[in-house]
Amino acid sequence: MSPLPHLNTDSLPDAEAQCRQLADLIRPHLHHQPALVGIFSGGAWIAERLKELLDLPEDIGLIDVSFYRDDFAEKGLHPQVKPTVIPFDVEDRHIILVDDVLYTGRTTRAAINELFDYGRPASIELAVLADRAGRELPVAPTYCVWDVALRDGDSLVLAKQDDGQLAWRLENA
Amino acid sequence: MHNPQLNKDGELTHLLSIEGLPQRILTQILDTAESFMEVSARDVKKVPLLRGKSVFNLFFENSTRTRTTFEIAAKRLSADVINLDINKSSASKGETLLDTIDNLVAMHANLFVVRHASSGAPYLIAEHLQRIGRDDVHVVNAGDGRHAHPTQGLLDMYTIRHYKKDFTQLRVAIVGDILHSRVARSDIHALTTLGVPEVRAIGPETLLPKHLDKLGVHVFHDMNEGLKDVDVIIMLRLQNERMNGALLPSAGEYFRHYGLTPQKLALARPDAIVMHPGPMNRGVEIHSAVADGSQAVILPQVTFGIAVRMAVMSIVAGN
Numbered sequence: 001m002s003p004l005p006h007l008n009t010d011s012l013p014d015a016e017a018q019c020r021q022l023a024d025l026i027r028p029h030l031h032h033q034p035a036l037v038g039i040f041s042g043g044a045w046i047a048e049r050l051k052e053l054l055d056l057p058e059d060i061g062l063i064d065v066s067f068y069r070d071d072f073a074e075k076g077l078h079p080q081v082k083p084t085v086i087p088f089d090v091e092d093r094h095i096i097l098v099d100d101v102l103y104t105g106r107t108t109r110a111a112i113n114e115l116f117d118y119g120r121p122a123s124i125e126l127a128v129l130a131d132r133a134g135r136e137l138p139v140a141p142t143y144c145v146w147d148v149a150l151r152d153g154d155s156l157v158l159a160k161q162d163d164g165q166l167a168w169r170l171e172n173a
Numbered sequence: 174m175h176n177p178q179l180n181k182d183g184e185l186t187h188l189l190s191i192e193g194l195p196q197r198i199l200t201q202i203l204d205t206a207e208s209f210m211e212v213s214a215r216d217v218k219k220v221p222l223l224r225g226k227s228v229f230n231l232f233f234e235n236s237t238r239t240r241t242t243f244e245i246a247a248k249r250l251s252a253d254v255i256n257l258d259i260n261k262s263s264a265s266k267g268e269t270l271l272d273t274i275d276n277l278v279a280m281h282a283n284l285f286v287v288r289h290a291s292s293g294a295p296y297l298i299a300e301h302l303q304r305i306g307r308d309d310v311h312v313v314n315a316g317d318g319r320h321a322h323p324t325q326g327l328l329d330m331y332t333i334r335h336y337k338k339d340f341t342q343l344r345v346a347i348v349g350d351i352l353h354s355r356v357a358r359s360d361i362h363a364l365t366t367l368g369v370p371e372v373r374a375i376g377p378e379t380l381l382p383k384h385l386d387k388l389g390v391h392v393f394h395d396m397n398e399g400l401k402d403v404d405v406i407i408m409l410r411l412q413n414e415r416m417n418g419a420l421l422p423s424a425g426e427y428f429r430h431y432g433l434t435p436q437k438l439a440l441a442r443p444d445a446i447v448m449h450p451g452p453m454n455r456g457v458e459i460h461s462a463v464a465d466g467s468q469a470v471i472l473p474q475v476t477f478g479i480a481v482r483m484a485v486m487s488i489v490a491g492n
Contacts, residue, residue, distance in 0.1 A: 077491040081205050
């Protein structure tokens with residue numbers, strides 16, 4: 001595989017269009033009646049979009065993984081923890097975990113652990129808008145619309161703009 | 174001024190007293206506690222934050238509720254909890270407090286929850302830990318003498334915020350033996366830090382400390398005046414031992430003047446809430462009809478207390 005070109009601020013794709021592409025990828029697989037769970041904060045916004053685009057009747061779940069992170073010993077507790085809300089029974093459900101960017105895989109690991117404290121799901125799939133390389137755990141997305149290469153120290157952040165639209169921002173550490 | 178509760182980055186590393194803590198830290202604790210409330214409602218009431226850590230409950234003074242809620246909180250954070258029965262321990266054989274601490278640190282303690290009859294004992298421990306270079310070991314004050322009971326103060330603030338949403342429009346009355354109450358002291362500091370515009374202290378002159386006005390507190394000796402239009406009433410326990418000290422004539426007379434009856438409660442705002450840190454003396458400071466009535470939030474306070482203690486322990490242990 002040839003290396004992907006590095007991303008520039010002026011070449012960022014339209015996040016709203018990517019949400020529609022992600023919904024198109026998931027749509028053929030709705031026969032399991034999957035439940036959506038978004039990871040705060042970007043994943044929660046995308047999961048809201050997917051619920052509308054896929055016309056799912058059920059409320060989405062929201063996960064803040066702060067209590068399950070593996071870097072608590074180094075970084076301490078995140079100063080702004082949001083309550084996790086899972087409005088359905090996890091036991092035997094097919095769940096689609098939604099996040100904005102898949103990077104090291106550690107957030108996904110934490111979210112899966114947290115979900116299991118609510119019950120034993122039938123399956124968990126992972127839907128993301130962007131997959132940047134740099135995995136530190138054996139985690140792969142089930143649905144992904146954008147493979148992206150970033151320079152070390154750069155990070156891709158999904159933001160909600162004043163008009164409510166989702167948009168990518170490139171941040172340099 | 175050096176604040177032994179904060180590290181060099183201004184983060185909470187021990188919880189010793191609410192006095193001297195900035196509003197942002199109190200708000201961070203209350204917000205974090207809100208997320209922990211949800212954990213206690215799950216099938217698996219546990220998160221892995223303090224897995225592998227050891228929490229030592231050091232209660233040099235008796236307490237059932239506070240010790241139990243700290244123990245539950247630590248267990249829900251997946252910590253190992255060791256309860257030391259101090260009356261049966263080396264302290265009764267003459268070991269000093271700091272020697273006890275050194276021994277427990279040698280057993281790899283990560284967090285001490287301390288209740289002590291002497292004001293300042295938790296400070297002494299925190300300063301000792303700093304002196305011996307153990308900034309990875311944390312102290313939470315679970316009540317020291319007449320000085321402070323910060324987690325009770327914080328759970329009271331959580332309760333008020335839960336029912337009243339906003340601190341900046343409230344009248345709050347604290348009623349009873351404020352002189353001997355570490356809860357009252359912690360509540361007053363927390364209420365003023367969080368922006369409550371009017372804090373009232375109601376009680377007989379013998380049970381109110383001097384100079385309360387310097388803390389911005391309005392003093393009332395007549396309960397009928399003091400309760401007028403308040404949003405929150407915090408009743409304090411009348412400690413029976415005060416009866417012996419000639420501070421009060423009798424429990425019956427105290428109840429007549431300062432006991433919270435339905436008639437007196439009617440002077441407060443109709444949506445006022447009634448709080449009590451427990452244990453209650455029914456018929457001494459509170460009438461059963463009030464304690465069991467629709468405005469009492471005394472049992473929710475206990476539930477909130479677990480989430481607040483989870484928040485405090487996980488924040489200090491991470492800093």
